[in-house]
Amino acid sequence: MTATLKAAVIGTGLISKEHLTFLEASALSELVGVCDLSPAAAGYAAQHFKAQAAFTDYHEMLATAKPDVVHILTPPQLHKTMASDCLKAGSHVICEKPITLSYDDFKDLWEVAQQCDRYLIEDQNYRFNEPILDMQRLIAAGDIGDVQEIEVRLVLDLRSGGRFADENLPSPVHKLPAGVIHDFITHLCYLVFTFAPEAEFNRISAAWSNHGGGDLFKYDDLDALLISEAVHARIRFSCHTQPDCIAVTVRGAKGYVETDLFQPYLRCVMPRSVGKQLTPLTNQFLTGREFVNASIRNFRQKVMQKTPYEGLHRLLDQTYKAILNGSAPPISFDDMARSSRLVEALLLEANRL
Amino acid sequence: MKLLVTGASGFLGRAVVAAALQHGHQVAAMLRPKTDAARLDWHTHEAVSLVRLDLRQRRGLADAVSGCDAVVHLAAVKGGEFYEQFAGTIVATENLLAAMLEADVKRLVAISTFSVYDYLQLPQGALLDESAPIEDEPAHRDGYAQTKLIQEDLVHDFQQQHAGQVTVIRPGMVYGPDNLWNPCLGEEFGSRFLRVGASGCMPLTYVENCAEAIVLAAEKDEAVGQTINIVDDHLPSKKAFAEALLKQDPNPPKVTPVSWAFMQFLAGAAWFINQKLLKGQAKLPGLLVPAKLHGRFRPHRYSNQKAKQLLGWSPQVSLEEAISRSL
Numbered sequence: 001m002t003a004t005l006k007a008a009v010i011g012t013g014l015i016s017k018e019h020l021t022f023l024e025a026s027a028l029s030e031l032v033g034v035c036d037l038s039p040a041a042a043g044y045a046a047q048h049f050k051a052q053a054a055f056t057d058y059h060e061m062l063a064t065a066k067p068d069v070v071h072i073l074t075p076p077q078l079h080k081t082m083a084s085d086c087l088k089a090g091s092h093v094i095c096e097k098p099i100t101l102s103y104d105d106f107k108d109l110w111e112v113a114q115q116c117d118r119y120l121i122e123d124q125n126y127r128f129n130e131p132i133l134d135m136q137r138l139i140a141a142g143d144i145g146d147v148q149e150i151e152v153r154l155v156l157d158l159r160s161g162g163r164f165a166d167e168n169l170p171s172p173v174h175k176l177p178a179g180v181i182h183d184f185i186t187h188l189c190y191l192v193f194t195f196a197p198e199a200e201f202n203r204i205s206a207a208w209s210n211h212g213g214g215d216l217f218k219y220d221d222l223d224a225l226l227i228s229e230a231v232h233a234r235i236r237f238s239c240h241t242q243p244d245c246i247a248v249t250v251r252g253a254k255g256y257v258e259t260d261l262f263q264p265y266l267r268c269v270m271p272r273s274v275g276k277q278l279t280p281l282t283n284q285f286l287t288g289r290e291f292v293n294a295s296i297r298n299f300r301q302k303v304m305q306k307t308p309y310e311g312l313h314r315l316l317d318q319t320y321k322a323i324l325n326g327s328a329p330p331i332s333f334d335d336m337a338r339s340s341r342l343v344e345a346l347l348l349e350a351n352r353l
Numbered sequence: 354m355k356l357l358v359t360g361a362s363g364f365l366g367r368a369v370v371a372a373a374l375q376h377g378h379q380v381a382a383m384l385r386p387k388t389d390a391a392r393l394d395w396h397t398h399e400a401v402s403l404v405r406l407d408l409r410q411r412r413g414l415a416d417a418v419s420g421c422d423a424v425v426h427l428a429a430v431k432g433g434e435f436y437e438q439f440a441g442t443i444v445a446t447e448n449l450l451a452a453m454l455e456a457d458v459k460r461l462v463a464i465s466t467f468s469v470y471d472y473l474q475l476p477q478g479a480l481l482d483e484s485a486p487i488e489d490e491p492a493h494r495d496g497y498a499q500t501k502l503i504q505e506d507l508v509h510d511f512q513q514q515h516a517g518q519v520t521v522i523r524p525g526m527v528y529g530p531d532n533l534w535n536p537c538l539g540e541e542f543g544s545r546f547l548r549v550g551a552s553g554c555m556p557l558t559y560v561e562n563c564a565e566a567i568v569l570a571a572e573k574d575e576a577v578g579q580t581i582n583i584v585d586d587h588l589p590s591k592k593a594f595a596e597a598l599l600k601q602d603p604n605p606p607k608v609t610p611v612s613w614a615f616m617q618f619l620a621g622a623a624w625f626i627n628q629k630l631l632k633g634q635a636k637l638p639g640l641l642v643p644a645k646l647h648g649r650f651r652p653h654r655y656s657n658q659k660a661k662q663l664l665g666w667s668p669q670v671s672l673e674e675a676i677s678r679s680l
Contacts, residue, residue: 013436038444040503041443044439168388169407304636305634
């Protein structure tokens with residue numbers, strides 16, 4: 001019989017569906033509690049995802065359900081307090097990004113996790129999407145040479161509707177230091193480090209803009225340049241260019257690879273075994289074939305309700321296995337610390353590009 | 354009476370406030386903070402006070418409810434992501450009911466929908482009235498039906514556990530200026546409008562007729578503890594309604610009739626393939642999901658007898674007049 005961990009979730013907003021879908025299906029977990037301030041929301045999630053109990057007070061849930069693992073899916077302002085409480089209650093913590101609002105807060109929280117001998121994991125889900133893993137494999141095999149440039153572009157049309165554009169009840173993320181971009185910037189930062197884990201970016205410039213104007217959004221656009229000894233990286237966040245995407249391009253000394261996690265494909269332009277003259281034609285032919293395959297694959301994925309959160313399920317699966325085996329977690333201290341420090345550095349550069 | 358009307362700036366809410374004023378009531382009209390009140394005909398009426406709150410948070414709600422004789426609850430989110438509908442419909446209702454308890458206001462007229470009925474359990478062509486079965490597999494329905502079902506549960510809990518004096522009003526398809534080529538008639542498909550079915554009866558209620566029934570429900574003691582369906586008299590078939598619209602609409606869509614039997618077959622085949630070959634995992638368009646398709650287009654007969662008996666209501670605006678006023 002497979003060992004299982006008792007899991008609980010705090011917060012039943014949009015992202016909870018992905019965590020709860022995993023917990024409902026996984027043989028590694030037993031969903032013992034769901035908590036939300038709204039009794040109806042907690043009750044719905046508990047019923048829909050077959051949790052053993054619904055709670056409106058997470059302290060009560062920790063005391064009653066005694067979960068081994070707690071998923072914290074609340075607004076970022078609440079993460080540090082809640083995560084600290086969960087760790088001290090003896091639960092491992094998987095927390096949505098950004099795990100804390102500052103690097104110092106992260107170090108404090110990490111210290112608590114160490115004292116309590118518990119795992120502390122930030123959801124860096126896109127690291128675990130299939131195209132990103134494929135890109136890492138190609139780079140590790142030396143197919144594009146040493147990494148020289150990384151561009152990570154996140155485009156979300158947040159201004160034309162939905163919860164972030166709602167002026168009647170502004171989302172709490174608007175109160176974060178970088179406003180709504182703060183809720184997404186962790187993705188941009190960790191994806192850079194995914195392909196340049198050792199890079200020390202000592203020259204950082206960032207332009208934070210509010211092109212759409214108004215009081216609701218602090219910023220709706222970020223254009224940042226990061227330069228280390230050997231690697232250049234560009235981080236882009238835009239609300240104004242379309243279509244929505246998470247586009248990642250990694251350029252090496254010999255070639256480049258690129259993808260878009262919202263419409264997944266993998267384009268590889270690199271030296272081929274057919275010789276220098278025929279390599280460009282071969283790359284174009286293989287790119288064409290990949291786009292045709294991707295169109296069929298993505299249509300099937302859309303119909304079958306596979307979302308860009310496939311990486312989250314992989315991350316959670318690896319995390320639960322690591323906890324059960326006592327092995328290294330899939331997201332390390334360095335993974336979280338580096339992206340947390342980079343977020344802070346980008347914030348310090350507000351409007352200094 | 355002093356009525357608090359939630360969702361007062363909405364399609365039906367605007368008409369409910371107007372009807373309440375015609376009946377001589379004081380109205381506290383609840384609007385979201387950023388709603389442009391100037392577009393509301395009654396915003397400067399002396400019997401209207403504007404209450405600017407968002408029901409998704411509790412702050413200020415009890416004060417707003419306090420002193421009201423009844424609450425008419427129309428606020429809901431009909432589209433968008435499920436979790437936005439959940440917050441705008443269910444959490445909103447939860448907060449409103451908590452505020453009513455705090456302010457000791459027990460009288461509630463809650464606006465539900467025909468979408469809560471289980472159309473697949475009712476024989477085709479049968480009478481759909483208040484005794485019709487309620488959907489017991491909401492996961493197969495759209496977000497609107499799912500959230501309205503949970504909302505009805507909350508309202509019933511308020512009635513049973515807190516002695517709430519509740520009337521649930523279930524309007525059919527409310528039409529008017531905003532909703533003529535409506536989802537019970539067919540589906541927009543590019544530049545075309547697919548009219549699904551021909552002879553089936555449309556469960557219509559003109560917005561002003563429906564608003565009148567809702568205000569009467571707030572006034573009548575006989576309505577307490579009751580669930581009441583609202584549809585107009587002399588309901589047209591889908592074909593007749595489309596023809597009436599085409600006759601008067603200066604800019605009608607291009608209408609393509611699609612047989613109800615064909616759509617049933619199509620949805621049934623898609624459902625079979627999804628269940629047998631794809632383990633039910635495929636997300637199909639609503640028209641290809643039998644529970645959703647039947648919820649919108651399945652032909653039935655409808656009754657407004659209970660509304661007439663309990664409320665003394667009679668729809669005053671005829672179909673022709675309603676279309677004329679709407680265009």
